[in-house]
Amino acid sequence: MWGGRFSAQPGALMQAINVCIDYDQKLAPQDIRGSKAHASMLAAQKIITEEDCLAIHKGLDEILEEIESGTFPFKPELEDIHLNVENRLKEKIGDAAGRLHTGRSRNDQVATDFRLWVRDYLDLFDALLINLQSALLGQADQHADTIMPGFTHLQSAQPVTFGHHMMAYLEMFARDRSRFADCRQRMNESPLGAAALAGTPYPIDRDATTKALEFDRPMANSLDAVSARDFALEALAAASICATHLSRLSEEIVIWTSAQFQFISLSDEFTTGSSIMPQKRNPDAAELVRAKVGRIVGALTSLTIVMKGLPLAYSKDMQEDKEPVFDAFEALELGLAAMAGMVNDMTPNKESLAGAAGAAFSTATDLADWLVMSLNMPFRDAHHVTGRVVALAEKQGKTLDKMDLADLQSVEPHITDDIYRVLSPLASANSRTSYGGTAPSEVKKQVERWKKALG
Numbered sequence: 425m426w427g428g429r430f431s432a433q434p435g436a437l438m439q440a441i442n443v444c445i446d447y448d449q450k451l452a453p454q455d456i457r458g459s460k461a462h463a464s465m466l467a468a469q470k471i472i473t474e475e476d477c478l479a480i481h482k483g484l485d486e487i488l489e490e491i492e493s494g495t496f497p498f499k500p501e502l503e504d505i506h507l508n509v510e511n512r513l514k515e516k517i518g519d520a521a522g523r524l525h526t527g528r529s530r531n532d533q534v535a536t537d538f539r540l541w542v543r544d545y546l547d548l549f550d551a552l553l554i555n556l557q558s559a560l561l562g563q564a565d566q567h568a569d570t571i572m573p574g575f576t577h578l579q580s581a582q583p584v585t586f587g588h589h590m591m592a593y594l595e596m597f598a599r600d601r602s603r604f605a606d607c608r609q610r611m612n613e614s615p616l617g618a619a620a621l622a623g624t625p626y627p628i629d630r631d632a633t634t635k636a637l638e639f640d641r642p643m644a645n646s647l648d649a650v651s652a653r654d655f656a657l658e659a660l661a662a663a664s665i666c667a668t669h670l671s672r673l674s675e676e677i678v679i680w681t682s683a684q685f686q687f688i689s690l691s692d693e694f695t696t697g698s699s700i701m702p703q704k705r706n707p708d709a710a711e712l713v714r715a716k717v718g719r720i721v722g723a724l725t726s727l728t729i730v731m732k733g734l735p736l737a738y739s740k741d742m743q744e745d746k747e748p749v750f751d752a753f754e755a756l757e758l759g760l761a762a763m764a765g766m767v768n769d770m771t772p773n774k775e776s777l778a779g780a781a782g783a784a785f786s787t788a789t790d791l792a793d794w795l796v797m798s799l800n801m802p803f804r805d806a807h808h809v810t811g812r813v814v815a816l817a818e819k820q821g822k823t824l825d826k827m828d829l830a831d832l833q834s835v836e837p838h839i840t841d842d843i844y845r846v847l848s849p850l851a852s853a854n855s856r857t858s859y860g861g862t863a864p865s866e867v868k869k870q871v872e873r874w875k876k877a878l879g
């Protein structure tokens with residue numbers, strides 16, 4: 425492509441370190457879309473003829489078909505997708521191909537392609553997140569009043585409902601969607617037309633290519649346009665946060681499916697066996713989703729460090745921007761899909777959830793609250809009295825709701841049998857009717873709100 429200035433081919437090592445066609449061929453659809461928009465604009469501006477433009481479009485369409493059908497002859501000596509496509513176009517349509525690169529550089533071309541690729545993924549993430557939210561909503565709808573233990577420090581804390589727990593994740597994934605949406609809005613500007621770095625003397629129409637590629641506006645500074653990769657960093661940052669949410673839910677699935685918890689079961693579809701231990705059913709999918717956050721945060725770190733300290737405008741370092749993003753986004757795509765599958769697949773075990781919800785004195789706070797509300801006791805005193813009741817229950821090997829009234833009164837004489845009203849896990853959950861609380865009535869309100877929101 426730059427034969428004029430050079431008399432020999434690059435050395436083998438130069439080629440080995442320079443080549444990126446193995447991975448940047450993923451940008452082919454975006455590259456061809458961008459080139460078609462550029463060619464149409466050049467023709468409309470009379471920079472190239474209509475005839476050349478038609479030949480370019482036809483040739484590019486054929487090339488896309490070749491790429492999609494796996495017959496495109498990729499050549500590593502042509503470095504990247506841009507040069508491979510242009511060279512193939514020349515083979516197909518001859519000299520007109522050489523006019524496509526008028527008023528353009530690979531620098532604005534790759535920046536445009538990469539933006540389009542990231543933007544497509546942001547749209548895909550939104551769709552996958554909606555799908556995952558719908559799965560969570562389905563479980564929440566079915567289990568708005570399925571009692572389970574709520575934890576702090578992974579120690580039994582207070583009873584909650586399974587639906588409430590599902591809806592907590594639904595809210596996190598809503599914020600992930602809004603982070604991706606923010607990112608999409610900020611990144612949706614066109615670098616095309618910035619050319620190598622300084623703009624171009626041709627009378628190009630950047631608004632036309634902006635519109636054709638569905639960007640909101642052309643980027644206002646040509647140096648920035650070819651140098652900026654913060655759109656990819658921001659998308660990776662949002663992806664990293666989303667992946668931590670997936671990882672937390674995965675961890676819960678791993679814990680919940682254990683023989684010690686038995687809170688939920690997963691079907692054969694989302695579990696694997698062991699080659700030696702016949703009894704095993706392992707939650708591999710959950711573990712793999714839990715792990716994806718590692719490579720996604722790794723990608724954010726990689727690209728941050730590639731970009732750090734780079735002078736304006738383009739440097740070849742920036743060719744190293746794509747692999748981490750491709751890898752991270754494909755990992756998140758799979759993680760989101762697998763998680764939606766697992767959430768749909770899981771069956772809560774109501775009996776063991778209820779059993780665990782009633783264990784470990786989980787309604788002790790309700791007992792203390794009863795002392796406050798019925799006996800007008802200061803909360804700190806009620807906390808102390810309840811602590812003594814728990815100690816006695818522990819000694820007797822009983823749950824709070826199974827204790828004799830006389831024993832309760834031995835700790836606090838004013839306790840009446842009205843106390844039993846608040847000591848069951850169900851009563852505890854039912855009482856938490858504050859906005860956003862775990863009471864099934866509140867959870868159902870949130871479920872209805874989200875049903876409308878998700879359509």
Ligand code: ARG
Binds near residue numbers: 444
């Ligand atoms: N393969 C290059 C990349 O992915 C394309 C841009 C090349 N630009 C240049 N000035 N050498 O970054």
